[in-house]
Amino acid sequence: MTGNRQFLLVRRPQGAPVPEDFRLVDTPIPTPPPGGFIVRNRFASLDPAQRGWMDDAESYMPPIPLGDPVRATTVGTVHASDNPDFQPGQWVLGVNALEDYSIALPGGFTMPIDVGLVPSPSNFLSVLGAVGLTSYFGLLDMAKPQPGETLLVSGAAGAVGSVVGQLGKIAGCRVIGIAGGADKCRRLIEDYGFDVAIDYKGKTVAALSAEIAAAAPDGANIVFENVGGDVMDAELLNLALNARVVLCGLISEYNAPEKIGIRNLWEVIARQATIHGFLIAAYVDRFGEGAAAMAQWVADGKLRMDEDIQEGLEHAYPAFMRLFSGANTGKLVLKIG
Amino acid sequence: MTGNRQFLLVRRPQGAPVPEDFRLVDTPIPTPPPGGFIVRNRFASLDPAQRGWMDDAESYMPPIPLGDPVRATTVGTVHASDNPDFQPGQWVLGVNALEDYSIALPGGFTMPIDVGLVPSPSNFLSVLGAVGLTSYFGLLDMAKPQPGETLLVSGAAGAVGSVVGQLGKIAGCRVIGIAGGADKCRRLIEDYGFDVAIDYKGKTVAALSAEIAAAAPDGANIVFENVGGDVMDAELLNLALNARVVLCGLISEYNAPEKIGIRNLWEVIARQATIHGFLIAAYVDRFGEGAAAMAQWVADGKLRMDEDIQEGLEHAYPAFMRLFSGANTGKLVLKIG
Numbered sequence: 001m002t003g004n005r006q007f008l009l010v011r012r013p014q015g016a017p018v019p020e021d022f023r024l025v026d027t028p029i030p031t032p033p034p035g036g037f038i039v040r041n042r043f044a045s046l047d048p049a050q051r052g053w054m055d056d057a058e059s060y061m062p063p064i065p066l067g068d069p070v071r072a073t074t075v076g077t078v079h080a081s082d083n084p085d086f087q088p089g090q091w092v093l094g095v096n097a098l099e100d101y102s103i104a105l106p107g108g109f110t111m112p113i114d115v116g117l118v119p120s121p122s123n124f125l126s127v128l129g130a131v132g133l134t135s136y137f138g139l140l141d142m143a144k145p146q147p148g149e150t151l152l153v154s155g156a157a158g159a160v161g162s163v164v165g166q167l168g169k170i171a172g173c174r175v176i177g178i179a180g181g182a183d184k185c186r187r188l189i190e191d192y193g194f195d196v197a198i199d200y201k202g203k204t205v206a207a208l209s210a211e212i213a214a215a216a217p218d219g220a221n222i223v224f225e226n227v228g229g230d231v232m233d234a235e236l237l238n239l240a241l242n243a244r245v246v247l248c249g250l251i252s253e254y255n256a257p258e259k260i261g262i263r264n265l266w267e268v269i270a271r272q273a274t275i276h277g278f279l280i281a282a283y284v285d286r287f288g289e290g291a292a293a294m295a296q297w298v299a300d301g302k303l304r305m306d307e308d309i310q311e312g313l314e315h316a317y318p319a320f321m322r323l324f325s326g327a328n329t330g331k332l333v334l335k336i337g
Numbered sequence: 338m339t340g341n342r343q344f345l346l347v348r349r350p351q352g353a354p355v356p357e358d359f360r361l362v363d364t365p366i367p368t369p370p371p372g373g374f375i376v377r378n379r380f381a382s383l384d385p386a387q388r389g390w391m392d393d394a395e396s397y398m399p400p401i402p403l404g405d406p407v408r409a410t411t412v413g414t415v416h417a418s419d420n421p422d423f424q425p426g427q428w429v430l431g432v433n434a435l436e437d438y439s440i441a442l443p444g445g446f447t448m449p450i451d452v453g454l455v456p457s458p459s460n461f462l463s464v465l466g467a468v469g470l471t472s473y474f475g476l477l478d479m480a481k482p483q484p485g486e487t488l489l490v491s492g493a494a495g496a497v498g499s500v501v502g503q504l505g506k507i508a509g510c511r512v513i514g515i516a517g518g519a520d521k522c523r524r525l526i527e528d529y530g531f532d533v534a535i536d537y538k539g540k541t542v543a544a545l546s547a548e549i550a551a552a553a554p555d556g557a558n559i560v561f562e563n564v565g566g567d568v569m570d571a572e573l574l575n576l577a578l579n580a581r582v583v584l585c586g587l588i589s590e591y592n593a594p595e596k597i598g599i600r601n602l603w604e605v606i607a608r609q610a611t612i613h614g615f616l617i618a619a620y621v622d623r624f625g626e627g628a629a630a631m632a633q634w635v636a637d638g639k640l641r642m643d644e645d646i647q648e649g650l651e652h653a654y655p656a657f658m659r660l661f662s663g664a665n666t667g668k669l670v671l672k673i674g
Contacts, residue, residue, distance in 0.1 A: 052603075059607045060607050228602060247602070247605055247606055248606070249606070250602060250603055250606070253603075258600075259600040259601070259602075259603070260600070261570075261598050261599050261600035261601070261602055262598050262599060262602060263595075263596040263597070263598035264596070264598070265565060265584070265587060265596075265598055265599060266587055266590075266596070267614075268584055268612060268614035269584055269585070269586070269587070269614040269615065269616060270396045270397050270614070270616070271614060272614050272615070272616050272619055273614045274611060274612065274613050274614065275605060275611065275612040276611050277604075277605035277606040277607070277608060277609050277610045277611065278606065278609070279606060279607070279609050282609055
């Protein structure tokens, strides 16, 4: 009989995380606190945001304390409960951690979910989860795409980017995706219906900018930014007048010891553009609306999100690092038990 | 009898302009084209934007052709006319050049002005001109300041910044200005009524950020940005939730051979902030509304804009360079004749 394996953060990473920053330990299965319950985690979401939580810097979430398991959104079942609203076996979604069992305190944010709505419970971490809703609210609410506009998406083959592109097509936009490598670019066209795919790898800012300009001679009305750095600098050289830039992520710099930033800020003035910093946390009270719309598009065959499911807590480190190597194809999920 | 002295751009500056990039020549006074007229320029506006027009790069205005006089907004009188709507002696405002006499073509943008409204015709280049209206629309229309909000202004002792701060006070904000040197900081408090003045000179991003944090412990709701680079990076570390950044200018990088850009872009996401690229050109059809409001505040003693009036076309180069050395105090104007 096993206990509770926990994937702990034991040292704050300097740049890219290394295996020594973490430790897998085996601890006793916890018992429910008064009014709370225990979640048997089944699937955990692996996201770039977790890298930020590993730093000792206050952001929109507090840092993960050293010695604690790595915080993660998980889907699981109630294992034991002192709360009549959460009976054992009930499927739930919540912010827990990379561990077999998590303690859910009374009044916490763990919520029941109906896994019968979707082919796999893991879908609540992808298309119906924070990542799918990031695409939904980031594009549709913040940028308000209009038919005939040009949408430029970076990190386009990633979980957020691939859905943003599909939602852009549903909204009637011409959609250009930027991704790394020929295989990802092929998937943008064949799997996600992008109009144009541009491979950024091995290109200078000037060369990438020229490719974007060829694909979008009148500039981009909307830029959905997941990458930052040189890719964003090339995009900024191709803004249409009054362009809206949704700043959703900066994956290129999360592991960089020195932040790269952007240099072509002048273009934001010259094109009278707007950059909107986007956090899905601001939309929590509208998750129901977003999930319902997304579920309908999935059911209609208009929207897909691939899941890259890695197996086992003992492989948490290499699984997490797939986010940064460009190896993952679709929403990265760790299957725990 | 003199002719028409013209201050020509003869070479595109690399970084900071040098005297050899320009030449002062004497040419015949032009005669009115059919339907047009000749403006005797009296005052010319010297602005950071002119540095951008000297580069061979398309922006919101075309580059100044090599061999042409340096483009400038001027106030002057009609010297000779083939247009019955513009009689000799009439005061006018328009985009002309650093020269004694400019040709106004029919259908151009030169407009009559009533110099009786203000103490000096040069005021149409400062508080009632594009620079005053930049402050007006940039702050009041784009950022919509609310009473009790904290407004952070960079380049605060400059023409735009000093008016932004005063408008912020009129709107009921707590106003913090960032400027270079003790004398400018003293003027922020004594002349313009800022609540706090911070001297950025000789400080790291971390040190400047700490000073801003001490003055604005809850962060800035509005940042009015004229500077860019390290100053902006320090400001970005002090954003309140949902902060609005009005990106009006980037004076720190206009002469830089390599753009500096910003590195703390993540803060824009974490604070769900918005960066608005601002060009006064978008508000041309509302200039009348803005100038009327500004004239009233000036008349009521609530608003002042200092003018730094330099004399003589023969001193155009050192006068222009005052923009970048930090030597100018107030709106820089060249008195031509």
